[in-house]
Amino acid sequence: MADEASAHEDAPNKPVQQKRELVKEILRKRAQQNASVVKPGKRVIDESAHKFALDPAVQALRAQHEALARHGLQNPYFLVNESIARGVTTIKGREFINFANYNYLGLSGEATVSQAAKDAIDQYGTSVSASRIASGERPVQAKLERALAEMMDVEDCIVFVSGHATNVTTIGHLFGHSDVIFHDELAHNSAIQGALLSGAKRIPFPHNDWRTLDRLLGDFRGDHHKALIFVEGVYSMDGDVPELPRFVELRNKHRAFLMIDEAHSLGVLGERGYGIREHFGLKGSDADLWMGTLSKTLASCGGYVAAGREVVEYLKYSAPGFLYSVGISPPNAAASLAALEIMQDEPQRVTTLRARSKLFLDLARQKKLDTGHSGGTAVIPVIVGDSMMSIALSNALLARGINVQPVLYPAVSEKASRLRFFVTSAHTEEQIHQTVAAVAGELARLRGNA
Ligand SMILES: Cc1ncc(COP(=O)(O)O)c(C=O)c1O
Structure with a gap:
């Protein structure tokens, strides 16, 4: 910093x-x-x-x-939520408009989802208490994997207990010293950690720049055995979307594997919320590893890789983060399965989320706030440009009943310090109008322009 x-x-x-x-x-x-x-x-x-x-x-x-x-500033982190955190949350007995949770479709806290988790606890308990290879299966785990595989138009799926660990263990296990990993320079920490663990040569490419990636693949791919291209469906800091069809072409042209992290695109992109594949009308077979998390749209905790039958089987029998870690707990699996079913039955949630995100971005642009690369998805940054002012802005908004977190160096560069808003389908238009007006007003005040 x-x-x-x-x-x-x-x-x-x-x-x-x-x-x-x-x-x-x-x-x-x-x-x-x-x-x-x-x-x-x-x-x-x-x-x-x-x-x-x-x-x-x-x-x-x-x-x-x-x-x-x-400096008289309050630490903005680890605030204690006393209620379900959707469009609003309760902190120290006060209700806040909430932009600090990725509960994109408002499904965490939805009665049907909570009930599914409770029923799973009653039937199977709170934990499976060992790796699935040892403790055996619970039907709800396989049901979830099947539903995810079907949604992603691929043969099979493996669910891990953490989204972060999913990337670390999958990339770390499938690639090795003789391989090369090309990743977007803004790739999530979990992918970078996986690449480091693998021992493969790691080559970051400029954000979303498939032309430069094409050149890099031309220069370096031939020196290595396997090559992985890693991109995200929606980038977590800026909320922008890569031109995935171009990356698919590069994958085919250079005989590379393509992995897509859908942490922030599942539930957000596509008419039904099926993610970036639906958004661009691609087939499941256009990529090799469709990764996602259960912690955001799917209201639970865990991660998955939807892929071909053989690689899923291989991961289930050998990926350290699966083999040597406990299986997903029944309530977590049941909650995600129920959330997925609601997402599929109620596409209007996705439509509402898109409308609310667009409203936020349009209003922010009207107020001349710097929203960076934001692509109108549910993640919308307001770039402030220095850490202390970002924290001061977050504090000021909290005082006005709005909960939003600053993102600072090293997560982004100092001059890209920002507040990051996660819009959900549970936000009302009024809450968004109120928030953008408050952000613009407080930022002008802090900069001495009010
Ligand atoms: C792009 C991306 N991938 C992976 C993860 C890790 O997911 P989880 O928080 O479910 O472990 C995150 C978390 O925010 C993320 O943003």
């Missing part, structure tokens, strides 16, 4: 400079205090190498929190 701040040194960013100085000063003082060392044998081992509290990274985080407090 501190290094990146140097990119913005104009007057409105003064708080960032002050904070950088403060963080440096705190770290300098602590370094002096921690100068003592212990000497087992010949090597000198610094205190910070065996006490986490003295680790520079841990200290830097603490220093940032202290700097926040000194």
Whole structure:
């Protein structure tokens, strides 16, 4: 955070400079205090190498929190929700318009979904208590996998207990040292972690730039055994959509595998919410690994890979994050299955979400807010340009009854610091009008333009 701040040194960013100085000063003082060392044998081992509290990274985080407090700002993270979080949520007994949850179709908290989870608990308990290969199957797990595979127009599907772990273990397991992974430069951390774990050569390409990817594939693909192209259906920081058909062409032209992360496109893109495949009218066979999470539209917790029969079988028998981890719990699987059925039965939720997202984006543009690459999906950034002001804006909106989180470096660059709004089908038009007006007003006030 501190290094990146140097990119913005104009007057409105003064708080960032002050904070950088403060963080440096705190770290300098602590370094002096921690100068003592212990000497087992010949090597000198610094205190910070065996006490986490003295680790520079841990200290830097603490220093940032202290700097926040000194600027009179409230830590915007880990707010305690006391109710179901959809279009509104309750924090400290007060109701807020809520933009901090990816409950895109409002299905977490829907009575039918909750009931399905409760019924599954009554029938199977709260946990399967071991890996599925050991503890055996529960019908609801296979039903969910079948429903996901059918939706994605592929032969089979495997469900993992976490969306993040799905990418890490799938990419980490299917690719290795002799392979190459091309990923969008804005790819989610889970894909990067998977690529690092795999040991494959990792080549990021400029955001959504399939032409450059074509050149990179031409230059490097031939030096490697397998090649993976990794893209997302909707990018999680900006809410924009890649030109997937172009990536499919590259996959075919260069004999690569194509993996698409649908964390933010399932329930959002396509008439029925089936995601980016439906949006572009593609076939299941146009990609190799259709990945998604259960935690967003599907109201639960977990991730999946919908794909061909052979690769799913291989993952079920050998992917470490599946083989050596517990199977998805019955209530989680049942909740996602029920949510998927509602999504399929009530496409009007998807239509409403699209209308609300468009309204938000149109209003924000009218107010000249910087919405970055936003493609009118349910993720809409408002780029502020520095961390402290993003936090101050989040604080100010909270005081006005609106809950939205800032996204700061290192998740984005300092000058791309932002508030990120997750629109849901449960938001009313009035809530969106109220929110955009409040954001524009508070931002102008903080920048001294009000
Ligand atoms: C693009 C993307 N992939 C994967 C994940 C991980 O999913 P989960 O939070 O369900 O573990 C996220 C989480 O936000 C995400 O945004």
